[in-house]
Amino acid sequence: MTQKHSRQIREIFDRLFEAFGPQHWWPARTPLEVIVGAILTQNTSWRNVERAIGNLHAAGALSWAKLRALPQSELARLIQPSGSFRVKAKRLKEFVNFLWTAHGGSLESLFAGSLDEARKRLLAIHGIGPETADAILLYAARRATFVVDAYTVRILRRHFLIPSGARYEDVRKMLKAALPDEVGLFNEFHALFVELGKRFCGRRATCDGCPLAGMPHDAML
């Protein structure tokens, strides 16, 4: 991690924040909603997740007790708009069951200890991979970890800030090392990466008007 590298990362943040402003992530009212949303949004657009969460809300199912009591098949029916609903119903159930059996239903207990300890605990739950674990830690537990999504990797690679073969954990550690350890910064930065990706890094998108225009860049990547 060179100072130049770190400066470029910060320049990206500054440009994105200047262009897009605060993103107000995560769009959820409670830690429970963050966790449910994080699982439902796996490989799924947020719009469809909102429909699913709307169904859960209408069914009065947005509480740990109700999620625990709800039959998996009924849960699957409610979250159907978010896609992969059988898989995701199972994942939600596994999360809730683990929260109860291992931590007595206490998120505080689940999130206790060092960042790495809490992260390992989450990753051990079936259905919680690195990105979902980091989203939960950052947006529900307010811990300073970086959420590395596909856009983030693509953008950093295009700007020569990570090697082409960089893995999730490499990118996460690089970003953590390049930035001050501030939850608010990590929160905003991930959301800004997603916004940039949606607007300018889709398959059909062009770089016209991209806030990162002028920075070293390879559009072919």
Next chain:
DNA sequence: GACCAGGCACATC
């Protein structure tokens, strides 16, 4: 009709 969206687990080489 292909392709994508705020991934993950599993099989296979």
Next chain:
DNA sequence: GATGTGCATGGT
């Protein structure tokens, strides 16, 4: 360790 596939909906 790297790559491929199923999961499944709704939008472009």
